[in-house]
Amino acid sequence: MSTEEIVSHQPLSSHSSQVAIVGVGGAGNNLLSQAIDGGISPRNCVAVNTDRGQLSESRARNKVLLADSTETNSPLTRQRGGEGQLLAYRVSPFTRESDFTILLTGLGGATGTKAAPLIAQWHRDRVRPIVSVVALPFIHERERRFVALRGLKKMVEACDCTVIVDNSVEKLALLDSKRVADETAALAVRGLSEVVASSDQMISHQILNILSLGSVATVCIGPVESRERVQSAVSNALTTPSASLPLTKAKGAVLLFRGIEPLNNGQAAQAYEAISSLVGHDVDFVHVSTRCQARSSLSIFLSGYTYDMALGTVDDLIEDLYDMEYGLESKATRVGVRMPLYEMELA
Numbered sequence: 224m225s226t227e228e229i230v231s232h233q234p235l236s237s238h239s240s241q242v243a244i245v246g247v248g249g250a251g252n253n254l255l256s257q258a259i260d261g262g263i264s265p266r267n268c269v270a271v272n273t274d275r276g277q278l279s280e281s282r283a284r285n286k287v288l289l290a291d292s293t294e295t296n297s298p299l300t301r302q303r304g305g306e307g308q309l310l311a312y313r314v315s316p317f318t319r320e321s322d323f324t325i326l327l328t329g330l331g332g333a334t335g336t337k338a339a340p341l342i343a344q345w346h347r348d349r350v351r352p353i354v355s356v357v358a359l360p361f362i363h364e365r366e367r368r369f370v371a372l373r374g375l376k377k378m379v380e381a382c383d384c385t386v387i388v389d390n391s392v393e394k395l396a397l398l399d400s401k402r403v404a405d406e407t408a409a410l411a412v413r414g415l416s417e418v419v420a421s422s423d424q425m426i427s428h429q430i431l432n433i434l435s436l437g438s439v440a441t442v443c444i445g446p447v448e449s450r451e452r453v454q455s456a457v458s459n460a461l462t463t464p465s466a467s468l469p470l471t472k473a474k475g476a477v478l479l480f481r482g483i484e485p486l487n488n489g490q491a492a493q494a495y496e497a498i499s500s501l502v503g504h505d506v507d508f509v510h511v512s513t514r515c516q517a518r519s520s521l522s523i524f525l526s527g528y529t530y531d532m533a534l535g536t537v538d539d540l541i542e543d544l545y546d547m548e549y550g551l552e553s554k555a556t557r558v559g560v561r562m563p564l565y566e567m568e569l570a
């Protein structure tokens with residue numbers, strides 16, 4: 224039985240949702256600023272960090288400076304019932320009016336890995352939808368990938384859906400672009416927040432329902448040369464998912480199209496056909512078009528994955544690391560990539 228569902232976008236409904244976007248830690252702050260540069264309003268954005276310098280550079284309107292871990296052991300923290308409570312107390316003034324929260328962080332460091340799951344859990348306890356977009360460390364950040372996996376487990380447990388943007392995978396896809404992962408994460412956040420804030424709540428619910436078919440999702444982003452060629456745009460986008468999870472295991476797809484003219488139902492049906500044929504079976508589907516003057520693009524969120532499947536993709540990379548370490552033949556593209564080093568923190 225096909226569960227395909229095609230919904231047209233009703234722009235500027237009076238029943239849209241309020242979205243809050245929270246960026247935690249160095250990566251979270253950077254990616255949030257990039258999403259703001261891409262067009263989302265800084266008003267609903269909150270940057271959270273233990274690093275005062277990074278926080279001051281954030282383009283978010285609201286900022287929360289967290290104490291480092293020595294301070295979180297203070298009597299005041301204990302009085303308030305632990306770190307989760309303290310975090311909630313600091314962050315909630317900026318998110319409690321919202322119906323939908325998007326959490327943005329990089330896992331594998333100290334601040335985001337520790338604080339983001341606590342912030343997510345606090346929202347989840349209030350039965351508010353929370354979707355996270357998380358960057359996983361580059362392949363050369365050995366120990367960090369292990370730390371990230373532990374953090375990912377907590378994120379996955381605390382969020383309705385966690386969209387993984389693997390820094391390692393994205394770097395393989397487009398060698399000429401320095402920061403593909405950043406672009407992907409920022410576009411994913413912008414697309415989701417834009418659609419949730421401007422569509423009918425019913426559409427937001429459908430999107431959330433499809434995203435939460437599994438605890439983990441990937442996002443595939445690509446340009447659209449013309450709406451008549453939407454099928455090839457879909458196939459191209461699906462060749463570079465944000466984390467290397469198998470297409471065949473996807474259970475749902477959320478297609479966000481941006482362009483001067485929205486996709487008509489025929490074009491949306493063609494896009495669906497391309498997705499289901501590449502995935503190899505029917506998936507739950509919703510599509511939303513947003514008008515914009517810029518070059519047309521699409522973001523396809525593939526959902527229905529589990530934490531264990533995500534572990535599998537990281538295992539592959541760990542095997543590659545092992546091969547590199549012991550001089551075994553490995554895929555040349557992976558070894559040959561020169562990756563920029565991000566700020567390392569002495570936690």
Ligand SMILES: Nc1nc2c(ncn2[C@@H]2O[C@H](COP(=O)(O)OP(=O)(O)O)[C@@H](O)[C@H]2O)c(=O)[nH]1
Nearest residue numbers: 248249250253329331332333334335360361404
């Ligand atoms: N894509 C992307 N990943 C980043 C960026 N900065 C850091 N990361 C990744 O996020 C992980 C956590 O780093 P960071 O956010 O600095 O740690 P934290 O501040 O302690 O939470 C790192 O291991 C990096 O792989 C960034 O600007 N973009």
Ligand SMILES: [Mg+2]
Nearest residue numbers: 248249274568
């Ligand atoms: Mg930091």
